[in-house]
Amino acid sequence: MYDFNYHSPNNINEALDIFSSSEDPKFLAGGMTLVASMKQRLISPTDLIDLKLLNELNTISLDGNRIILGALCTHDQISKNKEIKSKINGFSNLASGIGDPAVRIMGTIGGSLANSDPAADWPSAILALRSNLKTNNRTINNDDFFTGMFETSLEDNEILTSIEYEIPEYFKYVKFPNPASRYAVVGVSIAKYDNEVRVAVTGASHTPFIAKEISESLSKDFSTNFPLKTIPKSELNEDIHASSEYRQNLIDVCTKHALMPN
Amino acid sequence: MAKLTINITVNDKKYEKTINPNLLLVDFIREELKLTGTHVGCDTSQCGACMVMLNGRAVKSCSILLAQLNNQEIKTIENLEKNDELHPMQEAFRNNHGLQCGFCTPGMIISAISLVNENDSPDEDEIRKHIEGNFCRCTGYQNIIKSISEGAKNMKDLENN
Known part of the structure; x- marks a missing residue:
């Protein structure tokens, strides 16, 4: 080093x-x-x-129907928070599936989002949920945050301070993990709010994205009768872990699993 | 580049050290303190051979800068044996043939104790899930699972007596 x-x-x-x-x-x-x-x-x-001494950034709070997570909350802290467990268990489960216990004790949600690894777990959840990301000087809507591989709309001299989201009536994240790294070969989050369903995919492309056709279909009919292979192979990653065809299929498989309550 | 002064407690002993900021915790433990029970396996935070206790919980010392740990407390595998008696988790690994070459063992034991600190009666699934971040290339894990299970019981019995 x-x-x-x-x-x-x-x-x-x-x-x-x-x-x-x-x-x-x-x-x-x-x-x-x-x-x-x-x-x-x-x-x-x-x-x-x-940033470890910025204690104001490591709290978890509930404000009505919103959960507010300080950017320095660790994965471990989020996975064990009782309020999150009772209000949105799928979010706890996502946290407890990141890396391994030692990584979860150190790693933070804000660090993961700011790093914007295309195979990280959090981006999928934050994109699916009705969420905002707050920095020291502005609020960024989740749809505008992830701009590319390891790229976000954060400016150089800008610190992500908190992540806020509305608690949905249904949320689940399912990933097909790389067996060595536990990063997602493909990961899918489903968040349902009344008649709006958002399906967000990580691991499959250069940046997390909303699966539009699946989201629209689930918004009308929240069942496994959604259209298959809607994401063109040309938009999906192809590497030593999986071909683009395999990832295309995994998106549908993970979505089906994410529709099954625990 | 500017040097840095760090206060850290390792195995109940306090140190004040002036260091280069790029010094990793594992290099400090092994090279400066000569506590070589903590191993370096993969050096990329996958294998867990370098695990030490940070405030009672297992972390991977190959991926943490010493600079991040000012005023914190670390315990290594060398701190477990007391008065020539092995720690109950070490004893359980010995009784159950929980090691062959032994390279991963310090990390396995630190990881196991960290689990028991949070959950004093882990079942097999919980043990398997917990040691996802610890690789063993000899045992096939079966005897490690047995060891951790017995070690957890031994730790609980010791606490209740």
Whole structure:
């Protein structure tokens, strides 16, 4: 790993000031991806700004029918939160299926979303749910957040502070995990609000996306009679783990499983 | 690049160290403190041989910077044996042939104790799910599952006595 300067600011303003005055800085949350990438010399920031002391960013709260998650909440913390378990169990289950226990203790939801790995689990849920992502200076609608492979609409000097979503009447996430990494070869989230159903897919393409035809069909008829193979193979990933044809089929299989309550 | 001063407690002993920010926890434990019971297997946070306790819970020390742990407490495999007596989890691994080459064992035992700290009577499914982040290339896992199950009982009995 290349050398760098390490900072541990006490509040957001201090973090932003350090960012502005550094040459090539990066914000650090749990480090489960960032530290690994630095070890492999895939990235080499001059300054690492550790957000761990920003305690206001690691709380979970319930506001009426909305859940508000601080960006520094760990996967482990979310998976064990009693309120989330009782109101939206599928969200807890997603959290407890990320990586392994040691990774979940360190890794954070905000870090995962900001990193925008195309095979990560959270992006699928956040895209399916009626959600907003708050930063130090604005609110971003979930549909506008993921812009590409490892890319989001976050500006350089912008910190994701919280994620808020409306609790749906039904939510489930099902993934076909890579057996080594536990990343999703394909993962599908279904969120149902009255007559609106949103089906969001991760792992299958360069960025998470809404499966429009399946969502429309489920909005009218919430059953397994949805149209199959609606995503063209040309839009899906093809790699050593799975062909695009295989992923196309997995989207339908995961959707069917996600329609079965536990 | 600027050096950094870190306060950290390892196996009940306090250290104040001036370090390069790019020092990994595992390198600090092995190279500076010479506590070589913590192993490096894959070096990419997959295998779990490098697991140590951070505030009572297992983490992978190959993927954490020492700089992230100012004022925190770490325990390693060397801290388990007390007064020449093995920890009940270590004893259970010995009794059940829970190791062959032993390379993954420190991580397995730290991981197992972390599980029992949260769930004192894990069933087989819970044990299997918990050790997803620990790879063993010799045993086929069967005896590891048996060991953890017995170790959990032993830990509970010890606590109740």
